[in-house]
Amino acid sequence: MTQMRIGGACLNQTPIDWKGNIDHIKTAIDDARNNQVELLCLPELCITSYGCQDLFLAEWVLEEALSQLLKLLDHCYDITVVVGLPIILEGQTYNTCCVIKDQQIQGFYAKQALANDGIHYEKRWFSPWPKNTSKTISIQESDYPIGDITFDISGLQVGFEICEDAWSKDRPAQRLKEKNIDLILNPSASHFSFNKKQLRDHLVQSSSSEFDCYYLYVNQLGNESGRVVYDGDILLAHNDQFLLKNRRLSFSDYQLRYFDINTIDPDYLPQLDEDFTTSNEEFAQAGALALFDYMQKTFIKGYVLSLSGGADSSSIAILVAHMIRVGIAELGIHTLATKLHIAEGSYEANNPHTAAEQITEKVLFTAYQGTDNSSDETLASAKNLAGSLGATFRSWTIDSSVEAAHQIAEEAIGRKLSWDTDDIALQNIQARTRSPLIWMIANIENKILLTTSNRSEGDVGYTTMDGDTSGSLAPIAGVDKAFILQWLQYAEKELGYTGLQYVNNLTPTAELRPKAYSQTDEDDLMPYAIMVAIERLAIFQRQSPIQVFDVLIDQLKIDKELLKGYITKFHRLWSINQWKRERLAPSFHLDDFNVDPKTWCRFPIISSGFKKELEDLKKR
Numbered sequence: 001m002t003q004m005r006i007g008g009a010c011l012n013q014t015p016i017d018w019k020g021n022i023d024h025i026k027t028a029i030d031d032a033r034n035n036q037v038e039l040l041c042l043p044e045l046c047i048t049s050y051g052c053q054d055l056f057l058a059e060w061v062l063e064e065a066l067s068q069l070l071k072l073l074d075h076c077y078d079i080t081v082v083v084g085l086p087i088i089l090e091g092q093t094y095n096t097c098c099v100i101k102d103q104q105i106q107g108f109y110a111k112q113a114l115a116n117d118g119i120h121y122e123k124r125w126f127s128p129w130p131k132n133t134s135k136t137i138s139i140q141e142s143d144y145p146i147g148d149i150t151f152d153i154s155g156l157q158v159g160f161e162i163c164e165d166a167w168s169k170d171r172p173a174q175r176l177k178e179k180n181i182d183l184i185l186n187p188s189a190s191h192f193s194f195n196k197k198q199l200r201d202h203l204v205q206s207s208s209s210e211f212d213c214y215y216l217y218v219n220q221l222g223n224e225s226g227r228v229v230y231d232g233d234i235l236l237a238h239n240d241q242f243l244l245k246n247r248r249l250s251f252s253d254y255q256l257r258y259f260d261i262n263t264i265d266p267d268y269l270p271q272l273d274e275d276f277t278t279s280n281e282e283f284a285q286a287g288a289l290a291l292f293d294y295m296q297k298t299f300i301k302g303y304v305l306s307l308s309g310g311a312d313s314s315s316i317a318i319l320v321a322h323m324i325r326v327g328i329a330e331l332g333i334h335t336l337a338t339k340l341h342i343a344e345g346s347y348e349a350n351n352p353h354t355a356a357e358q359i360t361e362k363v364l365f366t367a368y369q370g371t372d373n374s375s376d377e378t379l380a381s382a383k384n385l386a387g388s389l390g391a392t393f394r395s396w397t398i399d400s401s402v403e404a405a406h407q408i409a410e411e412a413i414g415r416k417l418s419w420d421t422d423d424i425a426l427q428n429i430q431a432r433t434r435s436p437l438i439w440m441i442a443n444i445e446n447k448i449l450l451t452t453s454n455r456s457e458g459d460v461g462y463t464t465m466d467g468d469t470s471g472s473l474a475p476i477a478g479v480d481k482a483f484i485l486q487w488l489q490y491a492e493k494e495l496g497y498t499g500l501q502y503v504n505n506l507t508p509t510a511e512l513r514p515k516a517y518s519q520t521d522e523d524d525l526m527p528y529a530i531m532v533a534i535e536r537l538a539i540f541q542r543q544s545p546i547q548v549f550d551v552l553i554d555q556l557k558i559d560k561e562l563l564k565g566y567i568t569k570f571h572r573l574w575s576i577n578q579w580k581r582e583r584l585a586p587s588f589h590l591d592d593f594n595v596d597p598k599t600w601c602r603f604p605i606i607s608s609g610f611k612k613e614l615e616d617l618k619k620r
Ligand SMILES: Nc1ncnc2c1ncn2[C@@H]1O[C@H](COP(=O)(O)OP(=O)(O)OC[C@H]2O[C@@H]([n+]3cccc(C(=O)O)c3)[C@H](O)[C@@H]2O)[C@@H](O)[C@H]1O
Pocket: 424, 427, 428, 431, 461, 462, 463, 464, 465, 466, 467, 468, 509, 510, 511, 512, 521, 524, 576, 579, 605
């Protein structure tokens, strides 16, 4: 029974940031060595970073990755390190991890099952390694084994699964069991989505008993390349028991956890950190982390937000403020400020509460842009919320610009505009008039304009293109409106953002029609709860309109014709608005699906719009 201190380190990497990535790797190795860790596992593809996309098709990237690996060897003294990188062999690129023991390469395990569903497109870049085979790769005149291989590390028999390998039916672990492997290492890049942690936990725990081994799982961390957040799990299990479990979604560059396996010390206890459990907790932390990494990695000076006092824009203001507050709590004031490029001396270094407000004022610029159709309630809501967070807040009206646009358009078309004939155009010009002003502030302040699009709006195109869609990052476009509404209640009551009390008492409205029309989103569309139910079946579960109807007629207990109307409206609006989804700003993947064509959901821009299927539904 080989006793050994084994460890895992999650890393927050960035595509082709060679220096930054290697620095994180070296720091984690030093930390591990200083703590007498003998075997350290790092995440999948951590030299290049996982999200390099088509850069993996560029030969120079593969060459540079190998050259970085070779430069890293010297640093791997008195320790065994598992480090991930792409490797090219006989014209094929493989997703591998390299085992380095005391500065010497021992070989490369190559991934067999490539992740190619949901947000993953690995088959575009990599070839799957055929099971039960291995080859030799020559690097600088030395030969190393590569493929479906295992390693003897100081008497410990070690095998691998790289991320998707473990999620596939024909798992390498089944064959590793036959080889009496002691330890399976799983370097991963497994993206965050609500409640997915439970799947990972189950995978690691059950693998340890099913394959009768220690199972160590190490995930990538943070918003690596713009859209996707990685949880940074470090999990170790044996005999169905967890021995290591860290708190996910850390703001640190890396986290290290280690454990002495096969120890004879009966008092040596599992080290299990408290973690986020609910989707509400996860949304707050993952959203804040995604914005934090976006800001620190792009070197921008902060965020600009057109703040209406309604649910969508307010939820984004909270996420930005939360980024600063949890960042201070985890990293301390100075480190958080440094990472956000905030000058020392511009905040109180010893008072977290005051510093949070001072940093929020610098990072977040908000503006209320009223029209005749805006209400006192939304203005008060926006002002109070911004004030409670310490954000910069300005208020102005856009009526004169809207009026000027009316006059020019009326002259151009030779008639007066009216709400009876030009409803949508008159709504859209207001949303569009807000856009140039708030973009201008973003330009002046060198900040990113956040767009407030949510997933429900994306479904049905309930948003003005180049108006309220304006912006270069859409933090909440991955979640539906019903989720946002209930999350705001949670944020007020559980996270202590009491400035939300006004927001939480408003009914969602675009405030684009004159007040006499008393416009609400749900009157324009349908109840959000119904839209979310239709969306889940039609988009996530890929059911036909009739299949959606058959499920919901039992579930919702609403009038048959009314339900048919909602389903028809959803599909009609979904189809004609694909072009809009193609133009939404990049968003974070947070739920188990999204409607962003660049990640989870592809749909034709031109289609029949479910013509036959909706006619069939009518006859149901
Ligand atoms: N297939 C296609 N491919 C490419 N482009 C296409 C297209 N079909 C129409 N278009 C173009 O798109 C234009 C229509 O799109 P767009 O101008 O965005 O406007 P549209 O989608 O017609 O209207 C915007 C909707 O969003 C609602 N809204 C707006 C703003 C804020 C809020 C809120 O909740 O606060 C709600 C508003 O009440 C209205 O129902 C057409 O005039 C046409 O030029």
